[in-house]
Amino acid sequence: MDVMHENDLVVIAYRDKKYLKRLEKDKSFHGKGGILPLQSAVGCPFGTRFGEYEVFRPTIEDIIMYGVRRETQIVFPKDAFFICLKLDVRCGSRVLEVGTGSGALTLLLSRAAGPEGQVVSVEKEERHYKNSRKNIERFADFPNTEVHNTDIDEFNADPFDAAFVDLREPWLHVEKLRALLKGGAPVGFIVPTANQVSDTLQAIKGGFGDIEVMEIMLRRYKTLAARLRPEDRMVGHTGYLLFARKIEAVRGMGAGEAEEKLVPEEPELTF
Amino acid sequence: MDVMHENDLVVIAYRDKKYLKRLEKDKSFHGKGGILPLQSAVGCPFGTRFGEYEVFRPTIEDIIMYGVRRETQIVFPKDAFFICLKLDVRCGSRVLEVGTGSGALTLLLSRAAGPEGQVVSVEKEERHYKNSRKNIERFADFPNTEVHNTDIDEFNADPFDAAFVDLREPWLHVEKLRALLKGGAPVGFIVPTANQVSDTLQAIKGGFGDIEVMEIMLRRYKTLAARLRPEDRMVGHTGYLLFARKIEAVRGMGAGEAEEKLVPEEPELTF
């Protein structure tokens, strides 16, 4: 059986609150459910209930929500989970992130890219760069992630399988972004305002295809079986998500002669 | 440069529609954007635009939406992406799925568990079992998935890191489910009706902790920069999601003496 050891990272759930803690000797958890000496949990299986407290192994959501030190607005799990899989990140992917922020999404991308994959994240603000580095060192599963303290326009690398952009003015960096992506590679953006969505849409058309704009809304329910009802309050907005894929080339539709003519006469890329 | 080869699986995007196709020699794609001889794409980079068509490498979402042959309602990407990461599935996870259905979520779990992981899926209906096997054979990235044509109550295996349940009456199988999960392991359920949510909540309380109920709503926007607006129609409901984690043991809160007394006098597990 899988038991908890001293210094393990755990999440303590109390009603609908959660706390990320390390099982340090001689420390106690003080909450509304009373005092829990953390030593009590050592040797118990993960998933042990102590009074009203429940102690679990932290999930990536627990780490993002309760572990990451936030110096910026983070990409919340409802959006992060969607982004990560919408961008088709998988074991072995090489992913670019523009705008590391506090590194919350970075941790998820690192997890999804796996030990064979790679995450390269670019953050212009030195303060956020430093904070995100600490969060990544503390919480990343695999040593597959590097953060660069630079402006995306100064950054060069081989093209990536996918990219995610969390910048205030993503439309200023669209050409650079194209240069950093493989043909057909998916890219995602998050922006808080409708005006930014319009500006980004304007900038990416032509050079990107399969453009989508969407919002993810998460509605939570109270968990009493006999009184099932949504929570009174919910998150009304985090950000608008845009997704697209890089157009690498434009060709004529015909096979054979027509295409032969097209290719030498016109530049393959028309952007 | 990464170019398309004969027999590659591709997704063809035309406005807001997509089609999953294999680049078979001498075949053409006939759509509202005209006839595209598939041979034209061979040798072009992924991400090539032909007239109004755009040809990309399929993402897991493309495969779920346009590749999987559906004999059942599938778990749609908006829910599947959330479930997969909420259950903390990562490279190396061993995951149980109860109710394979058409295998759409299975493919995503397989992808997320990676080459070192394992997905075990149980499907009672022989017809769905056969169909899901075909979908998995056709589309899985890794040979890490097995489907069993059996009732979950007849199925035995070592405990799993996580489980997802898509059954009509999940409340009938809660004890079995607990037996198949490691201590603290997350479990998810999808059910279409509020009545099923209530019944499941009633059944899991006690044996599971950190219980959450939620819905994920995806709202799409039209992508004209100068006329940004949500789509007129949206999906109003797919299913309610429940998440919980297995409680493995119940203990007293004190360290030392108090606990010593508790443990021998009462059975450790109270379920």
Add this chain to the structure above:
Amino acid sequence: MDVMHENDLVVIAYRDKKYLKRLEKDKSFHGKGGILPLQSAVGCPFGTRFGEYEVFRPTIEDIIMYGVRRETQIVFPKDAFFICLKLDVRCGSRVLEVGTGSGALTLLLSRAAGPEGQVVSVEKEERHYKNSRKNIERFADFPNTEVHNTDIDEFNADPFDAAFVDLREPWLHVEKLRALLKGGAPVGFIVPTANQVSDTLQAIKGGFGDIEVMEIMLRRYKTLAARLRPEDRMVGHTGYLLFARKIEAVRGMGAGEAEEKLVPEEPELTF
């Protein structure tokens, strides 16, 4: 020009907050926008801006939100506005309300029924009865409303044009409700939980037709032109709304002979 007079009821808006006040001599409004002597507004037109304060004539929404003294959960404007018109209340309607609560919806029904109409509201709890009476005396436009401190099952009156029910267990009073409604008259219910929706649906089928269940969600936006975005937080739930219309009679479909046979042999009402 329409100017403010001493003792007028006004609403003072400050950013996204509002306050209902009477323009009493020698009193001041103390808010984050500074001190406004209420005397300043006397003689000014409705719609005058004083610094960051704006002073308006209160709408029915202002009165419901900032005037009504709440001893119960009220029916909020997003739902109340919908209910009132869905029930087809108009100048001259005779409307029954079961469960006056604090009288917020009562005020709206009174307004909509107009001077020729009538609102009869029934409240079992003496405390709420008294409070709602005060709210109605203070804020109603027309003397068209009576509140009865009684259980609905004890209440008798001529049948109404429409009814609204805000009770914990509406399913216990369905027969009584039918007796108080004209043939075909619309009825609405509000209940907070999904379980109550199911129980009410079960109780009204047969005796009511055209049954609908719905939720109204109101999503507010920040009002900066250059940074348009939804509010971060929103109301996630107030209540589920049910609407139906009383079935008065059941008949055969044919004209003439078939119907002649049906009517005398079977009771016209089959409930």
Add this chain to the structure above:
Amino acid sequence: MDVMHENDLVVIAYRDKKYLKRLEKDKSFHGKGGILPLQSAVGCPFGTRFGEYEVFRPTIEDIIMYGVRRETQIVFPKDAFFICLKLDVRCGSRVLEVGTGSGALTLLLSRAAGPEGQVVSVEKEERHYKNSRKNIERFADFPNTEVHNTDIDEFNADPFDAAFVDLREPWLHVEKLRALLKGGAPVGFIVPTANQVSDTLQAIKGGFGDIEVMEIMLRRYKTLAARLRPEDRMVGHTGYLLFARKIEAVRGMGAGEAEEKLVPEEPELTF
């Protein structure tokens, strides 16, 4: 008892569909529930069930949805109900509508303003003007409504208690609109795109206060008691709603001396 007469307007409900019909002699209703000779309903009470058909007196919602002949996108009931009461329209109100369209909202405003009230609606397009006139003649409860076939900028009248604007470019008419409103009077706008919201917000600031932007979402549920669940599909968007109130004057906050100074030195109205 209130029975149906020949030539009465009725709504026939069949499952979740509705049909507005006149009880014309010798006509039948042909639907999926069979053939119903309309003569059968004459003499029966409103709220009679014939097989699977249910026959009711039409509500204003029935008339808007199934009666009004649409030549334009209409303001749907979920929005119309909210608008009407948000604008504080009541028995006796004088209301301006700019952009009559097909007259659906006009009918609701007419109903709410009652026999003592007045609705003045302005429509530039002759074709829509004619169609809306027909709808209003056919369905209005009271002869309190006039439609003018003119551009709002050419239109003059005494100031109104409230106004609603449904135009493509409302920001071009803001000064005119102010001239047509009483001090503090509420105004509403509906626009389909986020870009139009931004442009309208930009235009109304200063001259209007208490500005709000919102969306109303209506989520319908299936009505089986034992299988309660939202409908699979829902309306994702009709329009964004803006509300504001006319600022008539700007004054200093102090009473007495300070104000005396302010008023003569600066013009009272600064727009």
